[in-house]
Amino acid sequence: MPYMYVDLATGAHRGAESNPAEIGTLLLEFGTLAKLTGRDELYDKAKRALVAVYERRAATGLVGERIDVETGRWTRTVSHVGGRIDSYLEYLLKCERLFGDAGCGAMYRDSIAAVNRYLADDGPAGLWYGEADMTTGARGASVYGSLQAFLPGVLALGGDLDRARRLQESGYRMWTLHGIEPEELDYARMTVTDPSYELRPEVIESAYVLHRLTGDERYREMGRTFLAGLRQHCRTDAGYTVLKSVVTKEQGDMMYSFFLAETLKYLYLLFAPEALDFDAVTFNTEAHPLRRTW
Numbered sequence: 001m002p003y004m005y006v007d008l009a010t011g012a013h014r015g016a017e018s019n020p021a022e023i024g025t026l027l028l029e030f031g032t033l034a035k036l037t038g039r040d041e042l043y044d045k046a047k048r049a050l051v052a053v054y055e056r057r058a059a060t061g062l063v064g065e066r067i068d069v070e071t072g073r074w075t076r077t078v079s080h081v082g083g084r085i086d087s088y089l090e091y092l093l094k095c096e097r098l099f100g101d102a103g104c105g106a107m108y109r110d111s112i113a114a115v116n117r118y119l120a121d122d123g124p125a126g127l128w129y130g131e132a133d134m135t136t137g138a139r140g141a142s143v144y145g146s147l148q149a150f151l152p153g154v155l156a157l158g159g160d161l162d163r164a165r166r167l168q169e170s171g172y173r174m175w176t177l178h179g180i181e182p183e184e185l186d187y188a189r190m191t192v193t194d195p196s197y198e199l200r201p202e203v204i205e206s207a208y209v210l211h212r213l214t215g216d217e218r219y220r221e222m223g224r225t226f227l228a229g230l231r232q233h234c235r236t237d238a239g240y241t242v243l244k245s246v247v248t249k250e251q252g253d254m255m256y257s258f259f260l261a262e263t264l265k266y267l268y269l270l271f272a273p274e275a276l277d278f279d280a281v282t283f284n285t286e287a288h289p290l291r292r293t294w
Contacts, residue, residue, distance in 0.1 A: 017075055020065075061113065093112075
């Protein structure tokens with residue numbers, strides 16, 4: 001498993017405490033580079049890092065939030081589908097989609113089964129995914145947020161359209177609660193626990209994927225709601241900005257580059273699907289389409 005920071009000139013490194021997303025979200029890019037250059041070691045090393053995380057999962061099948069890459073010891077054992085874990089799950093599936101790697105597909109199906117067993121919270125308020133202890137599976141906080149909203153798209157790509165549809169409805173409910181989604185929500189109480197909005201793309205990405213796979217106009221209706229919220233609450237004379245609070249609608253002073261590279265790209269593709277052959281590309285976690293040209 002790699003360190004978080006490496007000096008490419010000297011090899012000096014730091015950051016032994018990393019996380020599954022940092023470690024496991026390399027394979028699409030390095031794998032593509034390997035295929036295009038014939039340097040198989042680029043694929044092998046990136047996959048070895050991904051497998052190293054998988055092999056250190058608990059008996060429950062879950063991974064934690066932080067791990068020491070030198071000792072292999074988990075330093076934070078809370079498990080969820082949000083930041084620091086999210087794209088690890090995504091790349092297990094997309095590795096199989098892009099490269100035909102059956103080993104990645106098997107690891108994804110094993111991992112998502114554990115996620116569905118211990119993290120899914122299915123009740124009268126709909127389907128959500130919360131937190132649990134990776135070792136015991138004991139239920140933790142009932143929080144879901146903008147970063148977790150990538151999961152419906154991954155579930156759909158993995159063939160679980162039922163869960164994908166129901167979880168996307170929960171994400172849409174999170175958005176419409178205050179006219180734009182908060183960074184984090186306690187879904188058991190339907191109260192906002194982090195009121196900021198960072199211009200994130202995940203819920204829009206999931207709407208795009210679901211529309212492409214099902215053809216259901218419901219997801220374009222969601223897209224219109226997302227766009228209207230962005231224009232009403234985030235637009236400024238100089239672009240679009242984050243919100244300090246989705247409750248008060250107080251604006252910040254920041255437009256991340258991923259707003260252009262991901263949020264607006266997925267919105268555009270939702271309404272202009274002919275612009276890209278969905279079946280011919282696999283999007284990396286930052287919405288860059290990779291084509292199997294080798």
